Amino acid sequence: MTVFTTTPPRSLDDPGFGDFFLRLVGDGDEYGAVDVVSGLLNDGVSPQRIMTDLIARTQARVGELWAANEWTIAREHAATAISERALAAVAARCTVRPTRGRITIACVDGEWHALPVRILAEMLRLDGWRVDFLGASVPGQHLVTHLHQTGPDAVALSCMIPARLPRAHAAVTACRSAGVPVIAGGRGFGPDGRWAQTLGADAWAADAEGAVSRLAENWPPRMGDPWVSSFLGDDEYTYVVRHRGDLIGTALSRLADVYPETERYDQRQHDATAEDLGHIVDFLAASLYVADDRLFTDFVDWTAAVLEARGVPASALGAGLRLICRQLRDYPTATAYLDAALVRIK
Template structure:
């Protein structure tokens, strides 16, 4: 029988829900001298992306995904214990997730990576309020703030995080899937720097200025429309649910009903993100994601095109969002 690689061994541990095996893999790698940040990125983070894809492909349930994530949290804790012996270099960073961001593991990975390079890290955790962030900066003082954002719905609150840090004169580093594959959304929100990975975060943090710069202004019209979308989000989702054939047909299937509700939430979050950042790519990316998720569950592929039409019709009072749907909510443009 072929011997498993550490990555395959770790992923097998996740599939088997074996926390001891998973933490054993990372502990052995660290003992063998593998760079802690490499363990975080190439084993834990890589495996976590695969966990998400298994759910997307309908191979795993939400419960399976949560169980695997809990194991990865424990494995990251094992790396954190290992790097705690590394001497501090006298600089501190506050790591947090903005409100509506409940994926804490990426923030833990970034904090652990920075600690491995001598940063004194404090993790506030998931769904932190801007008020709590501001108070922590006042009470303790930090050289930088690192903000993790995995979901598009948390980009507006991430902007408020950046505003709070900037008001305190503290530079910000942002990262996570919600920012995409370049720094366009990060710059639009006013972040000092953006990082694509834990390795990149370590490098970017070393190059941060000592104080934050001036925040860029967001288009008043786009900002106002985004705020109204946010305010009426629930009502719009319910209106779409009443009209979309996929949600009407799945009303007796609780699991599928929850899935379709999530797709509607994601569609509106993508519009909100595009309005706030001036970057339309989240809309096409979300349309593709919805199509992929639904097709994996044998839903009618035409339902995505139907949803695009319903969105444009429902958003008649939101001209900017409506035009974004008409132009970008297509599978072809993703």
């Protein structure tokens, strides 16, 4: 890593600039981070580029450092707060009067990663939209109430975690039933937006720049019948959701029999294990909801890497998967998804 002890290089293209800014947010240096973005604006760098090439890219690296167990969750949260402050500083310097239309931007219910969609909100303001930014975890009924009160031309919904897709679907359906087209974004909709279409979204964008471009061209799209994609899930999905607590509790009670190391766990490790089992059940349910085992196997791949970075062997994850699988032996699709995941961690 290139380290600058006094002032950063003057261009985003200079080697090490991103590392310098990462160090600032990682150290909680709010004033340093704001000075950096202000200096870039003074040098004529576009605010859009600062948002996407510096702030968003740095935040992605923050997430990677947490996943690799190099940063604690507390440091990750603190760094995110500094990135938000830097973003606010950029936004405060750049005012554009609305010329396009009105758009509502929100994270789906249960989705707390608000910085990416906040960047989108500021990018759209710069492109001439009047933006209503509702922030993180907006319950569907409150979102629809807002639409009826304001009558926007579009809704941008963010979902970063695939386990939230059932709630995202409810929000998409409610918005479209209110006559407002939806553009979806975020990793939760799949690496190519594959599940956005399944859930009935009118458009999908891979990032803020893509969303700005899509909304600037041929919008609004021709909306189809919102009820065509309104009903997903099946009996297996319903069973997993309704018996979530039983699946987790039973797996916990039997875990020591198949993975004796858990007998030496302290309370913190026990709580983390219960949380991990909850994630397994939630991602399995979401995978059943969209009828795509890739959602679940991708989650297991990611979880295995995160646990390995924390010194937890793959055998521990495999034990949890098998305990859930045994309880679902009468549900062929669920067990097939679990078996596909087990093969990947052997």
